[in-house]
Amino acid sequence: MITESLEQGRSLEKADLGTRSEIHPPSIIIIEARALIRECLAISLQRRLTYPVLIYPNLESWKNDRAESVGGVIILGKQNVRNNNDLSRIVKETCENAGEIPVIVFSDEQDAAQILNVLSYGAKGYLPSATPLELATEAIKLVMAGASFIPANVVMTEARxxxxxxxxxxxxxxxxxxxxxxxxxxxxxxxxxxxxxxxxxxxxxxxxxxxxxxxxxxxxxxxxxxxxxxxxxxxxxxxx
CATH class of the missing domain: 1.10.10.10 (Winged helix-like DNA-binding domain superfamily/Winged helix DNA-binding domain)
Incomplete structure (x- = not known):
C-alpha cells in the first residue's frame, strides 16, 4: 500500500528500504500535483514494477528530500503552471537537478511542438496520459535502462x-x-x-x-x- 507522508510529501515505501539492503535500490519518483492521479499512478506502477515508488506533489518537495532518496527515474506530471513557458522552465529545472537520473514527462497534452521542446531540455521520455499502462511500464523500464521513449504516433499525427x-x-x-x-x-x-x-x-x-x-x-x-x-x-x- 502506498501512503504519502504529510510532512515530506513522499511515499512511506522509502522507510522500508534500509531493512532490505544497505544499498538502496533505485526508486521511481513521481512528481505530480494532482493527488488522485499521483497516488493511482504510484499504485499501478508498483504493482507492475519491482522498484519502490516515491511520490511528491511538486518539484520543491522532491528537491528538499532528494538527499534521502535514490532515484532510478523521475516521472514529472502536471504542475501548477500558468503557461507553456512555466512548464518549460520546470522541465528544464527538473532535468538540471536530476543529474544522471532520467526524466519522463507525463502529460495530458499531445502537441508535437511541446513534445520536442520538452526533449530539447533533457527529458528522456514523454508519456501522454492516454498511453496504455502496459506500454507505459515498458517505456519506463526502457528509459531506466538508458534508452529514450516517445510515442511516435503522437509526433507523426500532430506534426503532419x-x-x-x-x-x-x-x-x-x-x-x-x-x-x-x-x-x-x-x-x-x-x-x-x-x-x-x-x-x-x-x-x-x-x-x-x-x-x-x-x-x-x-x-x-x-x-x-x-x-x-x-x-x-x-x-x-x-x-x-
Whole structure:
C-alpha cells in the first residue's frame, strides 16, 4: 500500500528500504500535483514494477528530500503552471537537478511542438496520459535502462496532420514491406496483437511473424525497443 507522508510529501515505501539492503535500490519518483492521479499512478506502477515508488506533489518537495532518496527515474506530471513557458522552465529545472537520473514527462497534452521542446531540455521520455499502462511500464523500464521513449504516433499525427508511413522518414524504405509498415503503425499506437490482426484482417500468428521480422531488421529484442527506436528516428527526422 502506498501512503504519502504529510510532512515530506513522499511515499512511506522509502522507510522500508534500509531493512532490505544497505544499498538502496533505485526508486521511481513521481512528481505530480494532482493527488488522485499521483497516488493511482504510484499504485499501478508498483504493482507492475519491482522498484519502490516515491511520490511528491511538486518539484520543491522532491528537491528538499532528494538527499534521502535514490532515484532510478523521475516521472514529472502536471504542475501548477500558468503557461507553456512555466512548464518549460520546470522541465528544464527538473532535468538540471536530476543529474544522471532520467526524466519522463507525463502529460495530458499531445502537441508535437511541446513534445520536442520538452526533449530539447533533457527529458528522456514523454508519456501522454492516454498511453496504455502496459506500454507505459515498458517505456519506463526502457528509459531506466538508458534508452529514450516517445510515442511516435503522437509526433507523426500532430506534426503532419495525418498518419505518416515510417518509410517517409527515409529509414525503412528498403527494409520494411508494406504489411510490416502497417504493423509498425499499429505498434506505435500501443495496439495488441489481437487488435492488429483484426484491423489488418490477418491472423495473430501472421502479426507475430511480422513483428519478429521488424525487430530483426531494427536490431532490437522486443516490441517496446522497436517502438522506441522508430520514435527516435521520427523525432530526428522532424527536428532536421
Amino acid at each position: 496532420d495525418d498518419v505518416v508511413s515510417v518509410t517517409d522518414c527515409g529509414y525503412a524504405a528498403t527494409k520494411f514491406t508494406g504489411r510490416e509498415d502497417d504493423v509498425v503503425q499499429a505498434l506505435l499506437k500501443g495496439k495488441s496483437n489481437k487488435s492488429i490482426a483484426q484491423e489488418l484482417n490477418i491472423s495473430e500468428d501472421s502479426v507475430k511473424v511480422h513483428i519478429r521480422s521488424v525487430m530483426r531488421k531494427l536490431g532490437v529484442r522486443n516490441r517496446t525497443e522497436a517502438v522506441s527506436k522508430i520514435s527516435g528516428i521520427i523525432r530526428e527526422s522532424l527536428s532536421s
